Amino acid sequence: MQEITREDVNILVQLQKAETETVRIESFLKKIENEKIGVEKELVTFRTALEEHKNALSQSETLCRETEAEIQMLGERVVRSNEKLRQVKTNKEYQALQREVDDNRKRKESLENSFMQILETKEANEAIVAEREAELAQLSEKIRADQAEIDKKGEDDRALLEQYRKQREEIGKNLDPSLYRQFNQISDASGGLAVVQVKERLCRGCFMSIPHQLYIEVQRCNSLILCPQCNRILYYAEPEENTVKAE
Protein backbone atom coordinates (compact mmCIF):
# COMPACT_ATOMS: atom_id res chain seq x y z
CA MET A 1 0.00 0.00 0.00
CA GLN A 2 1.30 3.43 -0.93
CA GLU A 3 2.18 5.49 2.09
CA ILE A 4 1.05 9.09 2.22
CA THR A 5 0.97 11.91 4.72
CA ARG A 6 -1.67 14.36 5.81
CA GLU A 7 0.29 16.96 3.83
CA ASP A 8 -0.01 14.85 0.65
CA VAL A 9 -3.75 14.67 1.14
CA ASN A 10 -3.98 18.42 1.59
CA ILE A 11 -2.06 18.93 -1.65
CA LEU A 12 -4.30 16.40 -3.42
CA VAL A 13 -7.38 18.27 -2.22
CA GLN A 14 -5.91 21.56 -3.49
CA LEU A 15 -5.03 19.90 -6.77
CA GLN A 16 -8.56 18.60 -7.09
CA LYS A 17 -9.97 22.08 -6.53
CA ALA A 18 -7.91 23.44 -9.43
CA GLU A 19 -8.81 20.39 -11.53
CA THR A 20 -12.52 20.81 -10.85
CA GLU A 21 -12.36 24.45 -11.92
CA THR A 22 -10.36 23.54 -15.02
CA VAL A 23 -12.88 20.88 -16.05
CA ARG A 24 -15.82 23.17 -15.32
CA ILE A 25 -14.41 25.99 -17.44
CA GLU A 26 -13.37 23.65 -20.26
CA SER A 27 -16.86 22.25 -20.42
CA PHE A 28 -18.35 25.76 -20.34
CA LEU A 29 -16.07 26.90 -23.18
CA LYS A 30 -17.01 23.84 -25.19
CA LYS A 31 -20.67 24.58 -24.60
CA ILE A 32 -20.38 28.15 -25.85
CA GLU A 33 -18.35 26.98 -28.84
CA ASN A 34 -21.29 24.72 -29.73
CA GLU A 35 -23.64 27.64 -29.18
CA LYS A 36 -21.67 29.58 -31.79
CA ILE A 37 -21.89 26.70 -34.25
CA GLY A 38 -25.62 26.49 -33.53
CA VAL A 39 -26.30 30.12 -34.41
CA GLU A 40 -24.12 29.80 -37.52
CA LYS A 41 -26.32 26.91 -38.66
CA GLU A 42 -29.34 29.19 -38.62
CA LEU A 43 -27.54 31.47 -41.05
CA VAL A 44 -26.55 28.61 -43.35
CA THR A 45 -30.16 27.34 -43.48
CA PHE A 46 -31.40 30.83 -44.31
CA ARG A 47 -28.80 31.28 -47.06
CA THR A 48 -29.72 27.93 -48.63
CA ALA A 49 -33.40 28.91 -48.71
CA LEU A 50 -32.49 32.26 -50.28
CA GLU A 51 -30.47 30.48 -52.99
CA GLU A 52 -33.56 28.42 -53.85
CA HIS A 53 -35.66 31.57 -54.15
CA LYS A 54 -33.00 33.11 -56.39
CA ASN A 55 -33.05 30.05 -58.63
CA ALA A 56 -36.83 30.28 -58.91
CA LEU A 57 -36.51 33.97 -59.78
CA SER A 58 -33.91 33.28 -62.43
CA GLN A 59 -36.13 30.59 -63.96
CA SER A 60 -39.16 32.87 -64.08
CA GLU A 61 -37.04 35.66 -65.60
CA THR A 62 -35.92 33.33 -68.38
CA LEU A 63 -39.48 32.14 -69.00
CA CYS A 64 -40.67 35.74 -69.12
CA ARG A 65 -37.99 36.73 -71.64
CA GLU A 66 -38.60 33.69 -73.83
CA THR A 67 -42.36 34.15 -73.83
CA GLU A 68 -42.02 37.82 -74.73
CA ALA A 69 -39.65 36.99 -77.58
CA GLU A 70 -41.98 34.30 -78.88
CA ILE A 71 -45.01 36.62 -78.77
CA GLN A 72 -43.06 39.20 -80.75
CA MET A 73 -41.88 36.61 -83.24
CA LEU A 74 -45.41 35.27 -83.78
CA GLY A 75 -46.72 38.83 -84.22
CA GLU A 76 -44.13 39.52 -86.91
CA ARG A 77 -44.97 36.24 -88.60
CA VAL A 78 -48.68 37.12 -88.68
CA VAL A 79 -47.90 40.51 -90.24
CA ARG A 80 -45.71 38.89 -92.90
CA SER A 81 -48.30 36.21 -93.67
CA ASN A 82 -51.01 38.85 -94.00
CA GLU A 83 -48.86 40.69 -96.53
CA LYS A 84 -48.34 37.49 -98.48
CA LEU A 85 -52.09 36.81 -98.36
CA ARG A 86 -52.69 39.83 -100.55
CA GLN A 87 -50.39 38.46 -103.21
CA VAL A 88 -51.47 34.80 -103.45
CA LYS A 89 -52.90 33.57 -106.72
CA THR A 90 -54.68 30.28 -105.97
CA ASN A 91 -57.41 29.44 -103.50
CA LYS A 92 -55.38 26.51 -102.18
CA GLU A 93 -52.44 28.75 -101.40
CA TYR A 94 -54.76 31.26 -99.77
CA GLN A 95 -56.32 28.66 -97.50
CA ALA A 96 -52.96 27.26 -96.46
CA LEU A 97 -51.62 30.70 -95.63
CA GLN A 98 -54.82 31.65 -93.84
CA ARG A 99 -54.53 28.53 -91.68
CA GLU A 100 -50.98 29.49 -90.83
CA VAL A 101 -52.11 32.97 -89.84
CA ASP A 102 -54.87 31.53 -87.67
CA ASP A 103 -52.52 29.08 -85.98
CA ASN A 104 -49.93 31.72 -85.24
CA ARG A 105 -52.57 34.11 -83.94
CA LYS A 106 -54.04 31.47 -81.66
CA ARG A 107 -50.64 30.54 -80.33
CA LYS A 108 -49.85 34.23 -79.76
CA GLU A 109 -53.13 34.83 -77.95
CA SER A 110 -52.60 31.83 -75.76
CA LEU A 111 -49.09 33.02 -74.90
CA GLU A 112 -50.36 36.52 -74.18
CA ASN A 113 -52.91 35.08 -71.82
CA SER A 114 -50.35 33.08 -69.88
CA PHE A 115 -47.83 35.91 -69.99
CA MET A 116 -49.66 37.84 -67.28
CA GLN A 117 -49.39 34.84 -65.02
CA ILE A 118 -45.69 34.43 -65.84
CA LEU A 119 -45.06 38.10 -65.17
CA GLU A 120 -46.90 37.93 -61.86
CA THR A 121 -44.83 34.92 -60.80
CA LYS A 122 -41.64 36.74 -61.74
CA GLU A 123 -42.66 39.83 -59.78
CA ALA A 124 -43.66 37.73 -56.80
CA ASN A 125 -40.25 36.01 -56.90
CA GLU A 126 -38.52 39.38 -57.13
CA ALA A 127 -40.39 40.57 -54.07
CA ILE A 128 -39.52 37.40 -52.11
CA VAL A 129 -35.83 37.63 -53.00
CA ALA A 130 -35.65 41.31 -52.09
CA GLU A 131 -37.42 40.66 -48.81
CA ARG A 132 -35.25 37.67 -47.91
CA GLU A 133 -32.07 39.51 -48.81
CA ALA A 134 -33.02 42.28 -46.43
CA GLU A 135 -33.84 39.67 -43.76
CA LEU A 136 -30.53 37.93 -44.36
CA ALA A 137 -28.65 41.17 -43.86
CA GLN A 138 -30.45 41.67 -40.56
CA LEU A 139 -29.98 38.06 -39.50
CA SER A 140 -26.27 38.14 -40.35
CA GLU A 141 -25.83 41.24 -38.28
CA LYS A 142 -27.72 39.71 -35.37
CA ILE A 143 -25.76 36.47 -35.56
CA ARG A 144 -22.40 38.25 -35.71
CA ALA A 145 -23.48 40.23 -32.65
CA ASP A 146 -24.62 37.02 -30.89
CA GLN A 147 -21.34 35.33 -31.68
CA ALA A 148 -19.34 38.30 -30.51
CA GLU A 149 -21.31 38.20 -27.27
CA ILE A 150 -20.67 34.47 -26.91
CA ASP A 151 -16.96 35.11 -27.49
CA LYS A 152 -17.03 37.81 -24.85
CA LYS A 153 -18.70 35.44 -22.41
CA GLY A 154 -15.79 33.06 -22.90
CA GLU A 155 -13.04 35.69 -22.74
CA ASP A 156 -12.80 35.91 -18.95
CA ASP A 157 -13.10 32.16 -18.63
CA ARG A 158 -10.30 31.54 -21.09
CA ALA A 159 -8.01 33.72 -19.00
CA LEU A 160 -9.24 31.99 -15.84
CA LEU A 161 -8.66 28.59 -17.41
CA GLU A 162 -5.03 29.48 -18.07
CA GLN A 163 -4.72 30.53 -14.46
CA TYR A 164 -6.15 27.27 -13.13
CA ARG A 165 -4.02 25.18 -15.47
CA LYS A 166 -0.89 26.93 -14.18
CA GLN A 167 -2.09 26.61 -10.61
CA ARG A 168 -2.72 22.93 -11.13
CA GLU A 169 0.79 22.48 -12.47
CA GLU A 170 2.33 24.41 -9.57
CA ILE A 171 0.44 22.39 -6.98
CA GLY A 172 1.41 19.20 -8.76
CA LYS A 173 5.09 20.04 -8.27
CA ASN A 174 4.64 19.65 -4.53
CA LEU A 175 3.48 16.08 -4.93
CA ASP A 176 5.51 12.95 -5.29
CA PRO A 177 5.69 12.41 -9.10
CA SER A 178 4.18 8.94 -8.92
CA LEU A 179 1.29 10.27 -6.84
CA TYR A 180 0.83 13.12 -9.31
CA ARG A 181 0.76 10.64 -12.19
CA GLN A 182 -1.79 8.57 -10.36
CA PHE A 183 -3.93 11.63 -9.75
CA ASN A 184 -3.85 12.46 -13.47
CA GLN A 185 -4.74 8.92 -14.48
CA ILE A 186 -7.68 8.74 -12.11
CA SER A 187 -8.85 12.20 -13.13
CA ASP A 188 -8.76 11.28 -16.82
CA ALA A 189 -10.71 8.12 -16.13
CA SER A 190 -13.24 9.74 -13.79
CA GLY A 191 -14.37 12.85 -15.59
CA GLY A 192 -11.99 15.20 -13.77
CA LEU A 193 -12.89 14.09 -10.27
CA ALA A 194 -10.00 12.14 -8.75
CA VAL A 195 -10.06 13.09 -5.07
CA VAL A 196 -13.29 12.79 -3.12
CA GLN A 197 -14.31 13.23 0.44
CA VAL A 198 -15.80 10.44 2.49
CA LYS A 199 -18.69 11.97 4.34
CA GLU A 200 -21.13 10.07 6.54
CA ARG A 201 -19.25 6.99 5.39
CA LEU A 202 -20.23 7.58 1.77
CA CYS A 203 -17.82 8.06 -1.11
CA ARG A 204 -18.85 11.44 -2.52
CA GLY A 205 -17.74 10.32 -5.96
CA CYS A 206 -20.08 7.36 -6.42
CA PHE A 207 -22.08 7.34 -3.15
CA MET A 208 -21.03 3.87 -2.25
CA SER A 209 -21.04 3.10 1.43
CA ILE A 210 -17.41 2.61 2.54
CA PRO A 211 -16.69 -0.56 4.56
CA HIS A 212 -15.90 0.06 8.24
CA GLN A 213 -12.24 -0.99 8.17
CA LEU A 214 -11.51 1.05 5.07
CA TYR A 215 -13.26 4.05 6.61
CA ILE A 216 -10.93 3.88 9.59
CA GLU A 217 -7.92 3.74 7.28
CA VAL A 218 -9.14 6.75 5.37
CA GLN A 219 -9.48 8.61 8.67
CA ARG A 220 -5.99 7.57 9.73
CA CYS A 221 -4.57 9.01 6.55
CA ASN A 222 -1.41 6.90 6.47
CA SER A 223 -1.86 5.28 3.10
CA LEU A 224 -3.48 6.05 -0.22
CA ILE A 225 -7.02 4.63 -0.15
CA LEU A 226 -9.08 4.29 -3.29
CA CYS A 227 -12.83 3.81 -3.39
CA PRO A 228 -13.46 0.10 -4.09
CA GLN A 229 -16.21 1.04 -6.53
CA CYS A 230 -15.19 4.19 -8.42
CA ASN A 231 -11.44 3.95 -7.81
CA ARG A 232 -11.13 7.57 -6.72
CA ILE A 233 -8.74 8.77 -4.02
CA LEU A 234 -10.62 9.03 -0.72
CA TYR A 235 -9.95 11.50 2.07
CA TYR A 236 -11.58 12.33 5.33
CA ALA A 237 -12.18 15.83 6.64
CA GLU A 238 -13.15 16.54 10.22
CA PRO A 239 -16.68 17.97 10.39
CA GLU A 240 -16.41 21.73 10.86
CA GLU A 241 -17.68 22.41 14.36
CA ASN A 242 -18.26 26.07 13.81
CA THR A 243 -20.42 25.58 10.76
CA VAL A 244 -23.75 27.24 11.36
CA LYS A 245 -26.49 25.66 9.39
CA ALA A 246 -28.81 27.90 7.51
CA GLU A 247 -32.46 28.01 8.65
Ligand SMILES: [Zn+2]
Ligand atom coordinates in the same frame (compact mmCIF):
# COMPACT_ATOMS: atom_id res chain seq x y z
ZN1 LIG B 1 -16.59 5.88 -5.03
